[in-house]
Amino acid sequence: MGADMTCQDAELLLAARAVGSLDPAEVDPLEEHLRRCERCQAAVTEYVAAADVLPLALDPVPPPPSLRTRLLTQVYAEAAAAGPQARDRRLSLRDGLQRLWRGIPASRGLTVAGAAGAVAAVAISWAVASHSASSRPQPVALQLRGTTAVPGATGSLTYDPGAHSTVVRAQGLPPLTPQLVQGGVSSPSYELWLIPPDNHPVPVAFLSEAPDGVTWTAAITGRDLSGFTTLAATEEPSRLNSTPQGPEVLSAALQGVVR
Amino acid sequence: MMSSDERILELLGQASPEGIELLYDRYGALAFTLARRVLDDEAAAEDVVQESFLSIWRRSATFDPRRGSLRTWVCSIVRHRALDRLRGRSGRARHDLPLELAVEHTSISDTWDQVSEQLERDAVRRALGELSPEQRQTLELAYYGGYSQSDISSLMAVPLGTVKGRTRLALRRLRQVLEGRVAWEPT
Numbered sequence: 001m002g003a004d005m006t007c008q009d010a011e012l013l014l015a016a017r018a019v020g021s022l023d024p025a026e027v028d029p030l031e032e033h034l035r036r037c038e039r040c041q042a043a044v045t046e047y048v049a050a051a052d053v054l055p056l057a058l059d060p061v062p063p064p065p066s067l068r069t070r071l072l073t074q075v076y077a078e079a080a081a082a083g084p085q086a087r088d089r090r091l092s093l094r095d096g097l098q099r100l101w102r103g104i105p106a107s108r109g110l111t112v113a114g115a116a117g118a119v120a121a122v123a124i125s126w127a128v129a130s131h132s133a134s135s136r137p138q139p140v141a142l143q144l145r146g147t148t149a150v151p152g153a154t155g156s157l158t159y160d161p162g163a164h165s166t167v168v169r170a171q172g173l174p175p176l177t178p179q180l181v182q183g184g185v186s187s188p189s190y191e192l193w194l195i196p197p198d199n200h201p202v203p204v205a206f207l208s209e210a211p212d213g214v215t216w217t218a219a220i221t222g223r224d225l226s227g228f229t230t231l232a233a234t235e236e237p238s239r240l241n242s243t244p245q246g247p248e249v250l251s252a253a254l255q256g257v258v259r
Numbered sequence: 260m261m262s263s264d265e266r267i268l269e270l271l272g273q274a275s276p277e278g279i280e281l282l283y284d285r286y287g288a289l290a291f292t293l294a295r296r297v298l299d300d301e302a303a304a305e306d307v308v309q310e311s312f313l314s315i316w317r318r319s320a321t322f323d324p325r326r327g328s329l330r331t332w333v334c335s336i337v338r339h340r341a342l343d344r345l346r347g348r349s350g351r352a353r354h355d356l357p358l359e360l361a362v363e364h365t366s367i368s369d370t371w372d373q374v375s376e377q378l379e380r381d382a383v384r385r386a387l388g389e390l391s392p393e394q395r396q397t398l399e400l401a402y403y404g405g406y407s408q409s410d411i412s413s414l415m416a417v418p419l420g421t422v423k424g425r426t427r428l429a430l431r432r433l434r435q436v437l438e439g440r441v442a443w444e445p446t
Contacts, residue, residue: 015427016408020338021401023409045327050434052331054402055293056376056383063291067305072280074309075316079276 005033010040018047019054073208077217081210142252144170144231149247155216155233157252159225166220168192170207170233170250173216189239190249192218195230201244207233229255264329268322271315279316286330287312290337297341297403307344311337342405386436394429397422 010033016022017030034040144155155170176188193201204223207216225231233250263285270278290311294304314336322332387395393415400406400414408426412419 012423012427015430016401016423018430019398019401019426020342021406021408021411021426023407026408046434047430048327048331050430050437051402052327052334053379053383053386053433053437054398055289055296055334056380057387058292058296060288060380061292061295061301062288063305063308067291067308068283068287071283071309071312072276074313075276075279078316079274082274
């Protein structure tokens, strides 16, 4: 078979093409024939439509809600990072948060999956707010510093007192590697905590690794930072702890800066 | 009135994250089910689904309406990524795929979309039930296992021509049953 493939020969291969089981040697000759033959192109559509329904026969397996929030966190964060294009979209903070609240677990208030997904909405709302009257409190920017555990880590937080929204970005954090532990595999994470004056840390979000593999981001919404003394990030062995278990990797003093 | 798919495509064309959100809400469950079927591993299926939707978002995968519906496109991307991941594993242990016979399934739903999807699912299962076990297994090995026609010929110990014929007849029969037609001739 080659450039002289007949429609009869091609039709034997169209079904295989629709289910993705062509032998490699058959691909180019068939594609060449299809480029020249409208009849077989029409037949392709029919076979593809038939193959298209195969997944519908499977017993549905619902994906975990965390998959949705994890995906949308990354998408909205990338949209925000896209710059002017993202800021020009008429996307309100409230609308963004309302959509992201769907499917976000009730615990933790906001995981990085849900909370960081508001990064785009936060960034966009700030761009809109910058054109409005100056009666709105100005955002506060602070540096996060690495600790003795990870001296090379750096970061920043930007806090909007008016919206009680915070965007955290960090770099220089070591990659996280799942560990074998008794009973299974532990998936470590970088978790953010707000420390109040009584020194009982409040978990607020998980840092999410950006596609560049260097930056970690998170968004904290609905939290007035003026009641806290410190924002800290720790490396936690799992996402199930109510108090920090691992070493502190980043911190920023809030007292006296955030009002 | 714009269909859901049309709305999704419009938003994706505008590089709006809402487009991905709507796309996932519409096809995410199907994508996950498909990935899990191929990989038999929920964690791996999650990764594949996330990578697939991110590829759509990042424009590395572009929709061509000539190649099928939005659903076809999403399933195609997910399936290819899942098969790539499957092939990347050392030692395939999928030589004995079970025959997946159509199973009658009932459910109670409170939305038209869920009812419609269940009706379509039931119809597809009935249609698959009308195929011979060998035809079903041929489709399973090709679609979910990623095997080539030659591979299937070896696995099922039948001539290559038989595999080609079974694949062709299976899809044609599937199409006929779903469309309620007695015979289908290519135009």
